[in-house]
Structure formats: C-alpha cells, structure tokens
Amino acid sequence: xxxxxxxxDLSRWYGNVLGISEVTLEIQPGITALLGPNxxxxxxxxxxxxxxxxxxxxxxxxxxxxxxxxxxxxxQLGFCPEADAFYEELTGFEFLTxxxxxxxxxxxxxxxxAEHVLKVVELYDVRHRQVxxxxxxxxxxxxxxxxxxxxxxxxxxxxxxxxxxxxxxRRVIKLIKEFKAHGKxxxxxSHVLPEVEAMTSEIVLIHQGKILARxxxxxxxxxxxTHPHMIRIKSPAFRELARILAPEDYIxxxxxxxxxxxxIFETHHRDRFFNRLNDLVLESDLKVDEIxxxxxxxxxxxxxxxxx
Amino acid sequence: MxxxxxxxxxxxxxxxxxxxxxxALDEGAIGLLGPNxxxxxxxxxxxxGFLKPDQGDGQVLGYDLRKEQKFIxxxxxxxxxxxxxxxxxxxxxxxAYMGELSGMPxxxxxxxxxxxxxxxxxxxxxxxxxxxxxxxxxxxLKLAQALVHDPKLLFLDEPTANLDPGGRQEILExxxxxxxxxxxxxxxxxxxxxxxESICDKVVIINKGxxxxxxxxxxxxxxxxxxxxxxxxxxxENFRSNLEKAGCRVEETEDRIVKIYTPPDFNHLEIFRLxxxxxxxxxxFVRSQxxxxxxxxKVVGVD
Amino acid sequence: xxxxxxxxxxxxxxxxLEKGRAFWPITRTGIKLAFQRKYFKFIFSGxxxxxxxxAAGIYxxxxxxxxxxxxxxxxxxxxxxxxxxxxxxxLDFLFFMIILLMALGGAGLxxxxxxxxxxxxxxxxxxxxxxxxxxxxxxxxxxxxxLTLIPGLILLIIKLLFSGSFKFFLQYPWLIVSIxxxxxxxxxxxxxxxxxxxxxxxxxxxxxVVIFALYILSDIAQGIIYVIFRSPYSxxxxxxxxxxxxxxxFFMDKLPYAYPWYLSLIVLLVFCFLSYVVIKxxxxxxxxxx
Numbered sequence: 017x018x019x020x021x022x023x024x025d026l027s028r029w030y031g032n033v034l035g036i037s038e039v040t041l042e043i044q045p046g047i048t049a050l051l052g053p054n055x056x057x058x059x060x061x062x063x064x065x066x067x068x069x070x071x072x073x074x075x076x077x078x079x080x081x082x083x084x085x086x087x088x089x090x091x092q093l094g095f096c097p098e099a100d101a102f103y104e105e106l107t108g109f110e111f112l113t114x115x116x117x118x119x120x121x122x123x124x125x126x127x128x129x130a131e132h133v134l135k136v137v138e139l140y141d142v143r144h145r146q147v148x149x150x151x152x153x154x155x156x157x158x159x160x161x162x163x164x165x166x167x168x169x170x171x172x173x174x175x176x177x178x179x180x181x182x183x184x185x186r187r188v189i190k191l192i193k194e195f196k197a198h199g200k201x202x203x204x205x206s207h208v209l210p211e212v213e214a215m216t217s218e219i220v221l222i223h224q225g226k227i228l229a230r231x232x233x234x235x236x237x238x239x240x241x242t243h244p245h246m247i248r249i250k251s252p253a254f255r256e257l258a259r260i261l262a263p264e265d266y267i268x269x270x271x272x273x274x275x276x277x278x279x280i281f282e283t284h285h286r287d288r289f290f291n292r293l294n295d296l297v298l299e300s301d302l303k304v305d306e307i308x309x310x311x312x313x314x315x316x317x318x319x320x321x322x323x324x
Numbered sequence: 325m326x327x328x329x330x331x332x333x334x335x336x337x338x339x340x341x342x343x344x345x346x347x348a349l350d351e352g353a354i355g356l357l358g359p360n361x362x363x364x365x366x367x368x369x370x371x372x373g374f375l376k377p378d379q380g381d382g383q384v385l386g387y388d389l390r391k392e393q394k395f396i397x398x399x400x401x402x403x404x405x406x407x408x409x410x411x412x413x414x415x416x417x418x419x420a421y422m423g424e425l426s427g428m429p430x431x432x433x434x435x436x437x438x439x440x441x442x443x444x445x446x447x448x449x450x451x452x453x454x455x456x457x458x459x460x461x462x463x464x465l466k467l468a469q470a471l472v473h474d475p476k477l478l479f480l481d482e483p484t485a486n487l488d489p490g491g492r493q494e495i496l497e498x499x500x501x502x503x504x505x506x507x508x509x510x511x512x513x514x515x516x517x518x519x520x521e522s523i524c525d526k527v528v529i530i531n532k533g534x535x536x537x538x539x540x541x542x543x544x545x546x547x548x549x550x551x552x553x554x555x556x557x558x559x560x561e562n563f564r565s566n567l568e569k570a571g572c573r574v575e576e577t578e579d580r581i582v583k584i585y586t587p588p589d590f591n592h593l594e595i596f597r598l599x600x601x602x603x604x605x606x607x608x609f610v611r612s613q614x615x616x617x618x619x620x621x622k623v624v625g626v627d
Numbered sequence: 628x629x630x631x632x633x634x635x636x637x638x639x640x641x642x643x644l645e646k647g648r649a650f651w652p653i654t655r656t657g658i659k660l661a662f663q664r665k666y667f668k669f670i671f672s673g674x675x676x677x678x679x680x681x682a683a684g685i686y687x688x689x690x691x692x693x694x695x696x697x698x699x700x701x702x703x704x705x706x707x708x709x710x711x712x713x714x715x716x717x718l719d720f721l722f723f724m725i726i727l728l729m730a731l732g733g734a735g736l737x738x739x740x741x742x743x744x745x746x747x748x749x750x751x752x753x754x755x756x757x758x759x760x761x762x763x764x765x766x767x768x769x770x771x772x773x774l775t776l777i778p779g780l781i782l783l784i785i786k787l788l789f790s791g792s793f794k795f796f797l798q799y800p801w802l803i804v805s806i807x808x809x810x811x812x813x814x815x816x817x818x819x820x821x822x823x824x825x826x827x828x829x830x831x832x833x834x835x836v837v838i839f840a841l842y843i844l845s846d847i848a849q850g851i852i853y854v855i856f857r858s859p860y861s862x863x864x865x866x867x868x869x870x871x872x873x874x875x876x877f878f879m880d881k882l883p884y885a886y887p888w889y890l891s892l893i894v895l896l897v898f899c900f901l902s903y904v905v906i907k908x909x910x911x912x913x914x915x916x917x
Contacts, residue, residue, distance in 0.1 A: 054459060054488045153360040178485070181359045181515050182620045207488050210518035217579055234580075290557070290605040297596045297606075307609040309555075318489050372751060394753045398643055402751035408744040412660050424652040425752045427643035436639055443636060469748065474639035505636045 018080065019044055020170060020201040021065055025074035028060055035060035037225040039074070043203060047196050049212045050205040051314075052222035053322055058205050059098070059174065061222065065203075066095045066172055078170065091119055094163035098174040100155060104148040108139055108158050111147060112165055119166045133165040136191065138184075152179040160188060164195075171195060171202045177211055189215055209314040219314070221321055228321050236317055243320055244268050245286050249293075250278040250306035257302055264292065280310070326350040326477070326509050327371060329382035329389075334366055334375065341366040343533045345380070353503035353510045355520035355541075358530035359624060364513055367530065368479060373397055385476050398427055401470030405481040405513075407462055409454045415441055416450045419468050426473035436472055444468045444498060460491030467498065478502065478510045484519055492519075499523055517616045527616070529623050537623045545613045552592060554582045555608035556599065563602045570594060583612070649754040653762025658769055661732030670731065671770075674724035678778035681715045682785055689789040707786055709799050713878035715782065716775055716809055717871045722842075725817060728770055730838040733821040735831035736763045737910070742829040746910070756910055760822070760903075767818040776810035805877045812873065816895050819902035820866075826909040842866055859885040863894050870895070 019042035028035040036057040052058050063069040065076045067083040067090060076083045083089055103111065112130035121129065134140045137157040142150070150158065156179045163171060173192075177185045192215060195202055206212050212219070213233070221229040229236050237245075251257055258270050258279050266289055269282035283289045297304050310316070332345040342363050358364045369375045371384055373393030381388065387395040410418055416437050423433030441450045444464040449457070454465060463483070470478055483499060484492045500523050503510045514520055520527065527544065529537040537544060556563070560582065564574045573585040584595065592609075599606050661667060688707050715721070740746045749759055783803060786795055796802075821838060828834050849865035852858075862868035862884040869891040875881060876888025 051489065053490055151360055179515075182357070182517050182617055183359060183624060185515070186617065186621065207486075207492065208484075208516055208518070209489050209492075211516070213579070286607070287557075287605070290607055294596060294600055294606055298593065298600055304609070306611065307606065309608060315489060315493060319493065322490060374750070394755075397751060397753040400751070402747075404744070404747050404751075406744045406747070408748055410656075410660075410745050411739065411743060412663050413656075421652060421656055422748065422752070425649055425749065425754055427649075427753060428641065429644060430652075432639075432641045436641075439637065471636075473643070502636060505638075507638060 020078065021203070022077045022080075023061075023065065023074065024077070026061070026064060026071045026076060027073040028064060028069065028071045034225045036064075036222070039222075039225075039227055041220065041227060041230065043201060043220075045196075045199055045201045046218060047192060047202045047204060047216035049216050049219045050203055050222065051209070051212065051219055051318065052228075056222045057225045058222055062095075062172055062174055062203070062205065066093055091166065092169045094166065094168035094171045096159050096163040096171070096173040096176050098178070100159075102147045102155070102158075105146055107144050107146050108134065108150070108161075109143040111158065112162060115162050116165055121166070129165050129167075133161045136164070137161045138187070153181060153184055156180055157184065157188075160191075164191075169200055171200060173202065173204045175206055176204060177206060177208065185211065209318060213314050221318065223322050229317075233314055233317065234312070237312055240317070240320060244282040244284050246280055246282055246309060246311045247286075247289065247293075248278055248280045248306075248308050248310050249304060250276065250308075251302060251304045252277060253302045254279040257296070257304075260296065260300075260302075261289075261292065264288075278306075327382070327384050327511075329371075329380070331380035332367075332370065332377045332382060333379040334370060334377050336366075341533050342370070342377070345533075345535055347528065347535065347538065349509065349511070349526070349528075351507070351509045352526065353499075353512065353524040355524035355527040356511055356513045356530070357515075357517075357520065357527060357620060358536075362530045363533040364530055366533075368481070368513065371396075372400060372402060372479065398473070399476045401473065401475030401478045403466045403470040403478070403480045403483060405485055407459075407486075409457075409462060409465065411453075411455045413454060414451050415446055415454050415457075415465055415468070418454055418465070419472050422469040423472040428473055433472065436474075437468075440468045440472050443471070445494065459486050460488070460494065463487060463491065463495055464498070467495070471502075476508060478508060480510065480512045480514075482514055483512065484514070484516060496522060517620065521616050529620065531624045537619070541616070545616070545619055550586050550588065550590075551612040552584045552586065552595065553608070553610045553612045554584065554595070554606055555580065556582060556604045556606055558599075558602065558604035563598060563604055566598045566602065567595070570598070581608075649752075649758040650762035650765060653759065654765030654769065657736055657763060657766035660735075661728075661766060661770070664732050667728070667732050670724065670728055674721070674728060674774050675778070677715060677718050677721050678774075678782070681711070681778075681782055684711075685782060685786050686789055707795070709802050709805070709878045710880045712779060712782065712802065712806060713809075713874045713880050716779055716806070716813070717874035719867065721774060722867055722870065725771055725774060725813075726839060726842045729767065729817065729821045730835040732770070733767055734825055734835035734838055736766060737822060737825040737906075738828050738831050738834050741826075742831070756907065759910060760906060763822060763825075764818045767821050768814045771814045771817050772810065775813050776807065779806040779810055802878075805879075809874055809877045812877075812892075812895065813870070815899055816870070819899040819906075822906050823902035826906045860890075862886075863891065 021043040023039050023041040026039040027037050039061060050058050050061070060069065064071050065078070065083060067086065070084050078089050078092070081089060106114065109130055112133065113126045116126040116129055117123070131140070134143050137160055139154060139157055139161065142154065147155065147158065156176070160173070160176055163173065176188060180188065192202055192204065204212070204215060217233045218231070219229070219233055219236070220227060249257060254272065254277055258272070261267055261281065262270060266283050266285035267281055268284060271280050273280070281289065293307070296302060327347065327349040329345055329347040332342055334342040345367065356364055366375065370377055370389065373389065373396045376390050381390065383389060384396045385399050413421070416434070419437035419441060420433040423436055424430055428436065438450065441447055444467050446461060446464050446468065449461065454462070457465065467483070480499065484495055487495060496519060499510065499512070502508060503523055512520065512524060521541070524541060526540050527537070528535060560576065567574050567584060571587045572590065575583040577583065586592070596606060685707055740749070783806065787793065824834050824837050824841070845864060845866045849861045849868055852861040852864055862872060868884065872882060872884055872888050872891040873895065875883060876892070882888055
C-alpha cells in the first residue's frame with residue numbers, strides 16, 4: 017500500500033548547524049509517534065513535511081506529490097505547532113473562522129465547522145472571549161482545534177498534550193484515536209513517553225539528525241538483542257525461585273529486592289526462560305504474584321538507544 | 325508536622341477560589357492534582373504566605389500562616405514552573421545569591437551552593453553562565469536554588485515540564501531521592517500522572533476549590549483482585565474460549581494486553597494451567613489496579 | 628577510625644541569619660552585573676573626568692603664582708567658592724554621564740527580573756518588597772554617590788589641604804551640609820527615575836533608551852514651552868533645570884531661573900514620591916506565582 021507520507025533522503029541544515037541528515041521514511045495511516053531528545057531534528061522534520069521548510073537534499077512527498085509549495089496538499093494537512101502563535105486580540109471563534117476561510121470554505125461553512133470543532137475541544141462556551149484571556153490549557157486546545165477544523169486527512173501534532181490537565185489529555189488522546197479509527201494519518205511528537213505509549217506502539221526515534229529506530233516498540237525491543245531482557249518476579253518465595261533458576265545457562269544476572277519481595281532475572285533467551293517459568297508455576301508450590309518486564313517500555317528503549 | 329490547614333476560604337473578589345479546605349500533610353512526597361483553575365496555585369500561594377486566607381487558619385512547619393510568613397519562607401524551597409534565572413551569572417553565584425537572600429551567611433551560602441550543584445548534577449558546569457544552559461540544566465538549577473538553604477518543605481511546580489525524555493528521567497530520579505530524605509516533605513504539582521505515580525505516596529486532588537480526594541495512593545486506588553493483566557506469546561483464541569468456559573471475561577487491548585476478569589473464587593493458577601494447555605507462554609502477569617488517571621476522572625466527576 | 632562521607636543529600640547544619648539584611652546581597656549583585664555591561668567601566672571612568680579637572684582647578688587656584696602664565700583673568704574665574712562646588716555637582720556633563728551609566732547598567736535592575744521571571748524566586752524567600760526595592764535602589768545610590776557625594780567631599784578636603792588652613796571652611800561652614808544634602812537629593816531623584824522606568828517594562832534595552840530619551844526630551848519640553856509661554860516656570864519641565872535650580876538654592880548661588888528654588892525641589896520630591904508608589908504597585912503585581 018502506498019505510503020501516505022514519504023521522505024526520501026531528506027537532509028536539511030542551517031548554515032553549519034545540522035537539522036536532519038539522510039532521513040528516509042514512510043508513514044502509513046494510523047498513529048506514529050516521533051520521539052527524540054531536544055535538538056534531534058524532530059521540529060525540522062515536521063516543518064519539512066508540512067511544507068514550511070524546503071529540504072536541502074531529498075524530497076518529502078504526501079500522497080505521491082511533493083509537499084513544497086503544493087497548495088492542494090495543505091488542504092489535507094493539519095498542523096498543531098509547539099509554540100504559541102496567536103493573534104491575541106481575536107476571539108477563539110474569530111481565530112478559527114479566519115483560518116478556515118483561508119482554506120476556501122464559504123462563510124457559513126466556516127462558521128459551522130468552527131462551532132463544531134469548538135464543541136469538540138470544549139471551548140464552545142468561551143468562544144467569544146479573546147485568545148489573550150485564555151489559560152494555558154485553553155490555548156493548547158484551540159491550537160488542536162485549528163489543526164482539525166478543516167477535517168484534514170493528515171495531522172501533524174507537535175507536543176499536543178503539553179499544558180493540559182489529565183482529563184483534557186484523556187480527551188485529546190481519545191480524539192486522536194478516533195481519527196485513527198477513521199483511517200487518518202497522524203504523526204505525534206511528545207516528550208512524555210508514558211503518554212505516547214497510551215496512544216500508539218509505532219515509533220520513529222530521531223537522534224542527532226538521523227533515524228535511530230523505527231517500528232513497533234516491542235519489535236524494536238526484540239531487536240536490541242545485545243541488551244539482555246529483564247524480568248521481574250514478585251513472590252513470597254523469590255529467593256527459592258532464584259535458587260532453582262540460577263543454574264540455568266540462559267540466566268545472565270540475578271538481583272534481589274528485599275523490600276519488594278521480588279527478584280529480577282536478566283536473560284538472553286526469553287523463550288526458554290518463560291517456558292521454564294510457566295512450568296515452575298504449575299509444578300511447584302511456589303506462589304507467583306506478579307510477572308513484569310521492567311525494561312519493556314519506551315523509556316528503557318529510549319535510554320538504551322540514545323545512549324545514556 | 326508538615327502542613328496543617330483548617331477550614332481555609334479564599335476569594336478573588338466575588339470568585340470563590342478555595343472553600344473549606346482542611347488538610348494535614350506530613351513528611352514524604354505528596355502529589356497535588358487538579359484540573360486547571362481548580363485552586364491549586366491559590367492553595368500554593370497561601371501555603372507560601374503570599375496570600376492571606378479570608379477565613380480559617382493553619383500552619384506550615386509549625387509557623388502560623390497569617391502571622392509568621394517570614395519564617396515559613398525561610399524553611400520552604402520553591403521550584404517554579406516557569407523558566408527563571410538571572411542572566412549574566414554563573415550557577416554558583418546564582419545559587420549562592422539565592423542562599424544569601426534566604427538568610428544564609430555569605431561564606432556558608434557559597435559552600436553550600438557548590439555542594440548542592442554537585443548533588444543535582446551540575447557540578448561540571450557550575451562555573452558557566454546560566455544563560456548558556458540547556459532546558460534540562462536550567463531545570464536542575466531551579467531545583468538547586470530551592471535546596472540551597474536546606475528547606476524542610478519543597479514545592480515543585482511542574483518539575484518535568486519542557487524536558488525531553490532523558491531530562492525527565494533524570495529530574496524524576498533526583499526528586500525521588502530527595503523525597504526519601506528524612507526531614508524533607510515534598511509537594512509536587514503536576515499534570516503528568518506518571519510522574520506522580522512514580523514518586524508520591526500520597527495525593528491531594530482539588531476540584532472547584534475543594535478537596536476532592538486525599539490519601540495514600542494505594543488506598544485511593546481500588547485494588548481489584550479480580551482483574552489480571554497478561555502478556556502472552558502465542559495464539560489467543562483457544563485460550564480465550566477455555567477461560568470463558570471457566571467463567572471469565574477476556575478482553576484484548578490495543579497494546580496487546582490481555583485482560584482477564586475472573587469470578588470471585590477463581591484460582592489464578594488456572595490461568596497458567598490453561599495457558600500451558602494451549603501452548604502459550606505467559607510473559608507478564610499483574611493483578612490490576614485502577615490507575616491514577618481513572619481515579620482522577622472518577623473524582624473530578626467527568627466522563 | 629575512618630568515616631566516609633555518604634553519597635546523596637546532606638542537610639545543612641548552619642544557622643540562618645536572624646537580622647534581615649536582605650537588601651545588601653541585592654545591591655552587591657546589581658553593582659556587579661552593572662559592571663559586566665559592555666563599555667560600562669569605560670564610561671564610569673570617564674565620568675570621573677570632571678572630578679579630576681575640578682581637583683586640578685583647586686590646585687591651580689591655590690598655586691596661582693606658579694601658573695601666572697595661564698593667569699590672565701584666571702583669578703576671577705578660578706575662584707574656589709561654594710559656586711565652584713555647586714558647579715561641579717550640577718555639571719551638565721556629570722548629569723549626562725550619570726544618565727548614560729544608568730541607561731546602561733541600571734535599566735535592567737527591575738525589568739530583567741520581570742523578563743526572566745526572577746521575581747518569583749526573590750519573593751519565595753523571606754524578603755519583603757521593601758528589601759527588594761531598597762536593594763535595587765542601593766545600586767543607583769552607589770553609582771550616583773560615587774560620582775557626587777564622594778568627589779564632592781574629596782574636593783572639599785583637597786581645598787582644605789591645599790589652602791593649608793581652615794579659613795575656607797570657617798568662611799562657609801554650611802558648605803559641607805549642602806554638599807551632602809544635594810548629593811542625597813541627586814541620589815534619591817536618580818534612583819526614583821531609573822527604578823520607575825525599569826519597573827514599567829520587561830525590556831532592558833527599551834528602558835535604557837527611554838531613560839536617556841526622557842532626560843533629553845524634558846529639556847526640549849522646556850524649550851518648547853518657553854517659546855510658547857515665555858515664562859521662567861517652563862524650567863519646571865526639565866529635569867536638568869530643576870536640578871540646577873535646586874543646586875543654586877542649596878549653595879546660595881545666583882538662581883538660573885526667576886522663581887523660588889524650592890518650587891523645583893517640590894517638583895522633584897513629588898516625582899520621587901509618585902515613583903515610589905508606582906514601583907511598589909508594579910512589584911506587587913508580579914510577586915505571585917502564576
């Protein structure tokens with residue numbers, strides 16, 4: 017299936033300063049998370065695929081067409097920037113209708129769409145107040161609103177959840193998932209990894225201007241096979257468990273946590289480990305309360321790849 | 325000792341910001357949550373002594389809220405949310421300056437500044453101008469200036485805002501460590517529930533100017549013994565039908581977690597047996613608790 | 628027996644000072660930051676030039692015989708009397724240098740704290756608004772004092788030294804009081820002027836420009852009003868003229884403008900008072916956490 021967003025050999029620099037280098041990527045419909053430390057090149061990449069910046073080398077294409085200077089494509093794109101960029105004297109309503117009219121909608125349609133989207137982000141009651149008077153969370157929501165008002169097929173969201181309280185975050189995440197369900201393509205960048213995990217498992221990790229990793233979180237974890245897997249088992253008989261498993265050659269390391277009554281095993285061979293563990297649970301009287309993988313999450317992958 | 329508030333009321337003109345707030349907080353790490361505009365910042369201002377409550381009294385660290393504000397501020401460290409610094413100084417000078425303003429003698433302030441800067445991880449760069457610091461470093465500097473006078477109570481307002489994942493991790497580790505130091509209570513205001521969950525043992529949830537929930541995190545979340553979350557390797561179908569025959573309800577979520585709702589007397593070993601029978605590996609097994617997010621939603625009463 | 632210092636956080640075993648001298652670190656820091664500004668040291672040294680020239684003048688006037696070759700008419704003009712001191716302390720050039728210095732090093736005193744949101748850091752500490760304002764004021768007081776009070780007193784001492792007797796002092800016993808009080812007026816006025824403008828904006832450069840411009844414009848205002856109304860009271864609109872009028876009054880010299888000098892004094896003091904009110908309000912507004 018043809019990729020929605022395609023980047024081929026993208027490179028962009030600012031004088032001596034590197035933005036991104038040789039980025040080749042295909043993004044399919046669904047939610048893709050863009051991650052990376054500050055200065056890694058995320059904003060540069062987003063600006064290029066939304067047509068705000070021209071790459072020095074390479075091409076960015078959406079639906080097979082070049083993005084740069086392509087007004088037809090802009091109609092399909094919704095962008096929620098990280099920075100605050102508003103006309104403060106306008107009211108929320110005026111702001112949205114103004115932007116919508118730039119897309120060529122009729123006056124009445126602008127108004128309808130604005131009202132609809134204001135209801136969605138729950139700013140309907142304050143739509144006639146100036147943006148200047150909006151709180152941080154409200155400004156964030158109106159930014160999201162302007163990105164979705166024209167019903168684009170593709171959403172590029174830079175830190176969409178920052179400044180929002182937990183309930184608003186939930187609503188926005190729900191909204192994003194609804195878009196996914198409608199077949200849209202969404203690229204989200206965020207620093208708060210637990211929140212990213214709640215949205216998707218497709219990630220693109222950018223570091224020092226290059227793509228460091230791409231794919232499903234768990235798949236990536238599998239690939240990092242030089243790094244042994246950690247498995248934590250909580251049990252009243254945690255030391256006994258360790259005693260039984262210690263002689264196995266696939267156990268690389270064992271550490272205990274007395275307070276927690278748990279033991280952490282490090283292993284290269286998860287298959288063999290889990291087979292043995294599952295057997296043990298059933299055969300012996302060793303009561304096992306919890307089995308978890310502490311480093312099977314995005315933060316651990318991130319730390320490892322970015323090289324802490 | 326910590327913080328004790330009795331029946332605090334506060335209004336900005338006609339708008340009631342805080343209503344009947346009664347609270348007692350001790351040592352340890354406490355999370356302060358609430359929707360925007362719920363009254364968190366007002367509460368913080370009152371505790372720091374910037375605002376006098378209309379009604380009610382209280383004390384912070386043994387000093388009266390209304391009459392002994394100066395003493396309160398000697399013992400409290402505040403880490404603001406915004407980026408704040410004084411340009412043209414290096415971090416030792418800055419931190420020592422803040423210490424002096426808290427009442428430390430000059431030499432002591434300088435010595436302590438070095439110590440604290442090493443502690444927060446800015447030791448190597450402490451002679452550089454703060455203007456040149458990255459976002460993560462500025463955040464640590466804010467923490468350093470809050471700690472320089474050895475406060476008994478630390479207020480942290482959105483400590484991980486604007487940090488990249490590496491920076492967040494580092495600050496959280498630092499704060500987690502400080503939270504376990506004897507003699508310091510830490511109050512954290514944050515919208516990132518994962519942070520609160522990882523550091524705090526108690527939470528206070530404020531909504532519409534009133535306390536909506538307060539208590540230990542574990543007590544507030546319901547521990548639901550009848551829901552297990554699993555990750556498995558293998559084919560789900562037969563496993564699922566076996567479980568359902570045994571009276572359980574099975575759901576698979578998006579991130580490939582299998583939720584099993586079991587009947588009351590169900591022995592969880594059954595799950596392993598059925599998995600083995602279906603040639604599945606159980607790779608994760610957790611008794612589920614409702615998350616802080618669910619608690620928040622329930623308490624703040626929406627959704 | 629060996630002990631190891633443990634890793635991790637250590638408490639501070641020291642004692643906090645009970646006496647609130649919070650304004651002193653603020654002043655000290657402000658002075659240090661002012662000196663860091665580009666060209667500040669250069670201009671500051673330059674501002675001492677008049678003092679050096681006047682000191683030389685005193686020396687020359689005492690040793691007039693040695694300088695007879697320069698003496699044509701010198702005897703009259705190099706008369707070291709109270710007017711001499713007044714002329715130093717209200718020198719156009721001196722005022723100009725003070726304004727320049729403050730535009731460079733004093734403009735950011737409060738405005739930088741607003742801009743970089745440092746105000747909340749200050750007030751989370753046990754200092755009062757007054758401490759903060761006094762601390763910042765101290766910076767201006769320092770620089771103005773170094774250029775007025777100190778040289779003024781030193782010039783007096785030089786005069787006494789070189790004339791070899793207390794005759795001068797006995798002739799004008801009130802001179803020292805005039806020097807001190809006039810310097811204090813300058814310190815208070817310039818402090819109010821600079822802190823007022825600094826508290827009205829977040830942008831240090833903008834404040835600097837306004838400090839400079841307002842000083843110049845007030846003179847222009849006087850000129851325009853004079854042209855329209857032909858009244859000596861037009862001098863009340865100019866900062867420089869007011870200061871000079873009061874100087875003449877304090878030093879019992881001929882008044883440059885035809886109205887009582889205490890009117891100028893009143894104008895200046897009212898300005899200082901109003902500035903204080905505004906500064907207090909402005910600092911309060913940002914004191915709180917957002």
